[in-house]
Amino acid sequence: MGNQAPKTTPDVALQEGLTKLSSLTSYTYNIALKGDLKGPAGQPPAKVTFNATLGGNIDTKDAKDPKFNLALKGTMDADADGGDADLTLRMNKDSLYVNIKDLQGRGAISIPDDMKKQILGQWWSLPIPPATLDELTKSLPQGNSDATMTDEQKKMKALVEATKFFSNVAFVDTVTVSGEQSDHYTGVLDKAAFIDFIVKAAELQGKTVSDTEKADMTKSFDSFDFSGDFYVGRDSGVLNQVKGNLTIKENADKSSPSGQVTLEGSLADFNKAMTVEVPADAKPIPPEALSSLPV
Numbered sequence: 001m002g003n004q005a006p007k008t009t010p011d012v013a014l015q016e017g018l019t020k021l022s023s024l025t026s027y028t029y030n031i032a033l034k035g036d037l038k039g040p041a042g043q044p045p046a047k048v049t050f051n052a053t054l055g056g057n058i059d060t061k062d063a064k065d066p067k068f069n070l071a072l073k074g075t076m077d078a079d080a081d082g083g084d085a086d087l088t089l090r091m092n093k094d095s096l097y098v099n100i101k102d103l104q105g106r107g108a109i110s111i112p113d114d115m116k117k118q119i120l121g122q123w124w125s126l127p128i129p130p131a132t133l134d135e136l137t138k139s140l141p142q143g144n145s146d147a148t149m150t151d152e153q154k155k156m157k158a159l160v161e162a163t164k165f166f167s168n169v170a171f172v173d174t175v176t177v178s179g180e181q182s183d184h185y186t187g188v189l190d191k192a193a194f195i196d197f198i199v200k201a202a203e204l205q206g207k208t209v210s211d212t213e214k215a216d217m218t219k220s221f222d223s224f225d226f227s228g229d230f231y232v233g234r235d236s237g238v239l240n241q242v243k244g245n246l247t248i249k250e251n252a253d254k255s256s257p258s259g260q261v262t263l264e265g266s267l268a269d270f271n272k273a274m275t276v277e278v279p280a281d282a283k284p285i286p287p288e289a290l291s292s293l294p295v
Contacts, residue, residue, distance in 0.1 A: 006183050006234070010169040014185050017232035017239035019161045021267075024238065026059035026067075028269045033074075037248065037259035045078035048259075052076075056089075059274035063137040065093045067276045081107035092276045093133060096126045099279070123279035155204050163197045166190055172229070177241045178268035180233040189226040191218075223256065224248045228263075241266040 006013055030053075037048040052074030059067040068091040075084045086102040100120055105111045128136075166187035173184050195217050199209045209217075228244030243264050250258035 004174065005171045010171045010185050010187075011164055011166070013171075013183060013232055014166055014169050014187060014230055014239070015161075015164050016237060017230070018165065019157075020236075020238045022157065022160070024267075024270055025061040026057065026269070026271055026274050027267045028055075028057040028274075029265065029267050030055040031263070031265040033261065033263055035259065035261040037257055037261075038250070039257055041254035045081075048076070048078045048257075050074065050076040057269070057274045060137065061271075061273075064133075066133075066137055067092055067274045069274070069276060077106070079107075081109050083109050083111075090276050090279070091128070092278070093128070095128055095278075095282075097123055097279055097282055098126075099123045123282040124285045125279075125282040126285050152204060156201065159197065159200055159204065163193055164190065165194055165197070166230075167193075174234075175231070177231045177233065178266060180235055180240060180268075182231040182233045182240055185230045185232070187228065187230060191221040195221060223251070236270055238267065238270060240268065 008016070032054075033050070033052045035048065035050045039045050039048065052072065054070060054072050056069040056071055057067075058069075068089070070089040071087075072089070073086045076082050083106060084102065084104040085100070087098060087100045090097040099122065103111055103116060103120060167190040169185055169187040171183060171185055175182060175184055195214065198217065199214065202209050225247045226244060228242055230239060231241035232238065233240045241264075244262070246261040246263070248256075248258050248261070250256060
């Protein structure tokens with residue numbers, strides 16, 4: 001659609017697109033994750049691969065009535081062992097609903113046929129206690145109006161706005177993303193800025209990050225690189241698409257994992273009302289099934 005660069009400098013445009021995500025109270029999303037990893041030398045698994053897609057929508061405009069829809073499909077293998085899953089989740093203020101459409105195991109991962117017959121293809125429901133809903137919605141985005149934010153949230157918002165998470169940001173061209181004319185940029189994660197953000201965010205929560213912990217974080221961040229293509233909508237001003245690549249670097253003695261993870265994600269339908277269709281045939285999750293879950 002053209003290569004006319006926006007008036008805003010690339011680093012500022014990308015930063016503003018990222019921070020404006022906090023103003024969204026609803027959106028649709030699509031995410032694809034792929035990984036091809038190698039384990040430490042001489043340690044199983046020697047190879048791990050995964051491929052997952054997620055899509056749906058979320059609406060948190062009303063904190064007392066959040067709405068969430070998710071469709072997830074994925075596969076993962078660790079050498080000869082692995083599995084596939086295909087499920088749908090829905091949530092409203094009353095209940096969480098789940099439908100496991102498919103569940104398969106390979107190698108040492110075995111899923112009994114009797115279990116699959118009992119749970120697959122059926123909608124199950126789990127009531128959400130009011131106290132649990134209240135705690136959950138406190139962590140969800142509900143817009144960035146100062147009138148509804150606590151002092152701590154205002155300080156966190158200011159910290160996010162002041163942090164430039166990416167460096168070497170450059171304008172590429174202008175394309176259409178989900179029907180919106182969007183500016184395309186490239187950039188790499190600024191590890192030092194990200195670590196500084198983590199430290200300051202912890203301080204806002206009354207925690208102190210020690211020098212040892214900072215050193216450990218720096219060492220951990222040195223083990224990978226993240227770069228990507230970023231798209232910012234010209235009308236919305238929101239970061240509406242990311243195509244990123246995470247490279248995990250093998251250390252000198254090959255005692256660490258290594259490989260590539262790719263991410264593609266897009267957002268659309270900003271601040272539009274969403275709905276949750278309640279399954280008419282949903283059955284309560286049996287108590288014995290809940291008691292068997294790991295805690």
